[in-house]
Amino acid sequence: MRILYHLPLSPYARKVRLVLAEKRLPFELRLEKTWERRPEYLALNPAGTVPTLTEENGLVIPHSNTICEYLDEAYPDISLVGRTLGERVEIRAVTAWFDERFAAEVSRNLLYEKTMKPVAKRGAPDAARLREGYAALRLHMNYIGHLAETRKYLAGANLSLADFAAAAHLSALDFIGDVDWAAAPAAKEWYARIKSRPSFRALLADRVSGFNPPPHYADLDF
Amino acid sequence: MRILYHLPLSPYARKVRLVLAEKRLPFELRLEKTWERRPEYLALNPAGTVPTLTEENGLVIPHSNTICEYLDEAYPDISLVGRTLGERVEIRAVTAWFDERFAAEVSRNLLYEKTMKPVAKRGAPDAARLREGYAALRLHMNYIGHLAETRKYLAGANLSLADFAAAAHLSALDFIGDVDWAAAPAAKEWYARIKSRPSFRALLADRVSGFNPPPHYADLDF
Ligand SMILES: N[C@@H](CCC(=O)N[C@@H](CS)C(=O)NCC(=O)O)C(=O)O
Ligand SMILES: N[C@@H](CCC(=O)N[C@@H](CS)C(=O)NCC(=O)O)C(=O)O
Numbered sequence: 001m002r003i004l005y006h007l008p009l010s011p012y013a014r015k016v017r018l019v020l021a022e023k024r025l026p027f028e029l030r031l032e033k034t035w036e037r038r039p040e041y042l043a044l045n046p047a048g049t050v051p052t053l054t055e056e057n058g059l060v061i062p063h064s065n066t067i068c069e070y071l072d073e074a075y076p077d078i079s080l081v082g083r084t085l086g087e088r089v090e091i092r093a094v095t096a097w098f099d100e101r102f103a104a105e106v107s108r109n110l111l112y113e114k115t116m117k118p119v120a121k122r123g124a125p126d127a128a129r130l131r132e133g134y135a136a137l138r139l140h141m142n143y144i145g146h147l148a149e150t151r152k153y154l155a156g157a158n159l160s161l162a163d164f165a166a167a168a169h170l171s172a173l174d175f176i177g178d179v180d181w182a183a184a185p186a187a188k189e190w191y192a193r194i195k196s197r198p199s200f201r202a203l204l205a206d207r208v209s210g211f212n213p214p215p216h217y218a219d220l221d222f
Numbered sequence: 223m224r225i226l227y228h229l230p231l232s233p234y235a236r237k238v239r240l241v242l243a244e245k246r247l248p249f250e251l252r253l254e255k256t257w258e259r260r261p262e263y264l265a266l267n268p269a270g271t272v273p274t275l276t277e278e279n280g281l282v283i284p285h286s287n288t289i290c291e292y293l294d295e296a297y298p299d300i301s302l303v304g305r306t307l308g309e310r311v312e313i314r315a316v317t318a319w320f321d322e323r324f325a326a327e328v329s330r331n332l333l334y335e336k337t338m339k340p341v342a343k344r345g346a347p348d349a350a351r352l353r354e355g356y357a358a359l360r361l362h363m364n365y366i367g368h369l370a371e372t373r374k375y376l377a378g379a380n381l382s383l384a385d386f387a388a389a390a391h392l393s394a395l396d397f398i399g400d401v402d403w404a405a406a407p408a409a410k411e412w413y414a415r416i417k418s419r420p421s422f423r424a425l426l427a428d429r430v431s432g433f434n435p436p437p438h439y440a441d442l443d444f
Contacts, residue, residue, distance in 0.1 A: 046365075047323055059308060065287070066314040074307055085296055086281055092288040101269055143268075 005032040005041065005052045008206045009115050009175060011107055012064035012099070013051040014168035019068055019161065021199035023075050027053075035120035065099070068161055080161040087156060094147075094155040094162035102140050102169050109133025110178050115211065137178065144170075145186030154190070167194040171203055177214045181222065188222075196220045227254040227263065227274045230428045231337050231397060233329055234286035234321070235273040236390035241290055241383065243421035245297050249275075257342035287321070290383055302383040309378060316369075316377040316384035324362055324391050331355025332400050337433065359400065366392075367408030376412070389416040393425055399436045403444065410444075418442045 004020065004027050006013035020027050032041055032050050045052040045062035053061040053070075061067045072081045082088040110133035113125035144166060147154045155162035170191060173179050181188045194200065204218040216222035226242065226249050228235035242249050254263055254272050267274040267284035275283040275292075283289045294303045304310040332355035335347035366388060369376045377384035392413060395401050403410040416422065426440040438444035 047319065059311065061311050062315050063318045066311055066318060069291075069314060070307060070311050073310065085292060088295065089281065089283050089288055089292050092291060093284050096285045096288060097269065 002027040002056060003030050003054045004028070005030050005044070005054075006050050007032065007034065008208050009111060009172045009211075010050050011103065011111070011165075011169040011172050012049075014171060014203055015099075015161075015165050016051045016053065016064050016067050016071075017202060018164040018168060018199050019071055019080060021202065022080065022164070022197075023071060023078050025071070025075060035116075035122075065095070068095075072161075080159075080164070082155075082158070082160060087158070087160075091155040091160040091162050095160075095165040098162070098165040098169055102166070105136035106133050106140055107169050107172070109136065111172050111176065114176055114178075115208075119210070134178075137173070138180075138183070141180075141184040141187050144190065145184050148186045148190035159194075163190075163194055167191060167200075171195070171200075174217055175206070175208070175213045176211060177217075181216075192220070192222070224249040224278060225252050225276045226250070227252050227266070227276075228272050229254065229256065230430050231333060231394045231433075232272050233325065233333070233387075233391040233394050234271075236393060236425055237321075237383075237387050238273045238275065238286050238289050238293075239424060240386040240390060240421050241293055241302060243424065244302065244386070244419075245293060245300050247293070247297060257338075257344075287317075290317075294383075302381075302386070304377075304380070304382060309380070309382075313377040313382040313384050317382075317387040320384070320387040320391055324388070327358035328355050328362055329391050329394070331358065333394055333398065336398055336400075337430075341432070356400075359395070360402075360405070363402075363406040363409050366412065367406050370408045370412035385412075385416050389413060389422075393417070393422075396439055397428070397430070397435045398433060399439075403438075414442070414444070 002025065004013065004016060006017070006029055008031075017029070032038075034048055034050055037048055041052070042048050044054065044060050047062065049063075051064055051067060053067045055061070061070050069081070072079055082091045109129040113129050113133070117123055117125060144154070151157065153159050153163050154166055170179060195204070224247065226235065226238060228239070228251055230253075239251070254260075256270055256272055259270055263274070264270050266276065266282050269284065273286055273289060275289045277283070283292050291303070294301055304313045331351040335351050335355070339345055339347060366376070373379065375381050375385050376388055392401060417426070
């Protein structure tokens with residue numbers, strides 16, 4: 001069986017779950033408490049981060065982008081990385097924007113401080129980081145709204161990996177109640193479309209002990 | 223003309239320069255002082271980071287991994303991302319290891335503190351960061367040596383993007399005299415092979431005002 005090692009609130013693992021579900025590839029989810037640094041897991045992924053995917057044939061695939069590129073090459077029927085060279089550039093660039101900039105400026109400051117730090121027993125959330133994270137989130141929501149107003153999907157006319165990368169980060173923040181949807185109507189309209197896809201259902205059913213998502217989290221009509 | 227916006231000591235820009243030279247694709251280098259945040263450059267790459275590549279046909283490609291994947295698809299004669307699915311997974315995973323882990327643990331602490339901070343007028347190097355960077359560099363050199371002893375190149379039997387990603391980071395650190403080659407003979411043997419490739423010559427000729435590389439920097443027989 002295909003196995004995905006994950007943490008429920010990891011945006012990178014969520015992105016891969018969405019891609020697997022869009023491609024209708026069955027898989028088993030396995031919780032990996034990365035802070036325990038299990039030697040068996042480090043042997044699969046020396047960075048010790050989630051996600052890692054293992055295939056039935058023994059192939060071990062660490063790192064979310066490596067996994068997404070692999071899945072698009074191994075199961076090309078439903079492609080999420082684009083067809084033309086230009087489309088592929090835009091999709092990869094927007095995906096990297098979310099996985100690097102949004103991650104460093106927003107997810108690192110809010111999600112990590114509020115969820116990973118307490119769980120991994122690394123101290124209390126840092127107030128300055130939270131402030132920085134909220135300020136950056138407002139700018140990023142405007143940018144998402146701007147993209148959503150000028151194109152049908154975040155990287156162009158077609159649904160792509162870039163939408164799932166962005167939605168993965170936002171869904172984890174939405175789980176902890178940090179997204180002010182009322183202030184970002186264009187971003188909300190785009191997110192509502194992604195969130196109502198069948199591939200999103202499993203994410204909306206996630207429960208994490210110690211956290212209660214706000215009522216709108218799993219509501220498709222939020 | 224193809225243009226690469228870069229900074230001479232950026233490991234990500236160096237990786238792309240190596241890939242372009244390996245593929246024998248002519249290009250013009252253009253210095254981009256990222257800290258000036260030029261609006262014309264931000265229009266090409268909203269993250270404001272180097273590298274960005276622009277093609278003669280108008281295609282704008284920001285972000286080093288997006289550029290490398292694009293170059294391998296657009297100019298596949300000399301492929302650096304591998305042939306089989308398994309090779310491609312390993313090459314992308316090892317490349318990400320250097321561009322994320324090595325970057326965060328070593329390059330961020332040494333290269334950024336010593337070169338980018340003074341040039342961008344962001345204050346003096348932080349002593350704790352430097353200590354952390356040197357300690358991490360020793361571990362990473364051992365890991366590179368371990369890889370180089372168990373396989374011909376860092377991601378397997380063939381030369382690949384992973385070698386250029388690693389060599390790009392190391393070459394920038396070597397420029398500022400931070401690599402203790404004597405303590406890492408296996409890593410040194412591998413690096414000597416990469417460094418003697420014709421694609422490396424332009425990097426070895428780099429001069430950066432305010433920095434004097436150690437004599438061994440450009441010496442192929444160091
Ligand atoms: N760039 C990596 C990042 C993965 C990552 O940072 N995952 C986090 C969870 S969101 C993690 O596992 N952190 C645990 C740790 O750093 O020890 C990817 O895309 O897979
Ligand atoms: N992941 C990006 C990282 C690029 C990056 O961080 N570049 C640095 C130089 S090594 C930079 O431009 N920094 C300037 C800034 O952050 O303003 C890539 O691979 O292109």
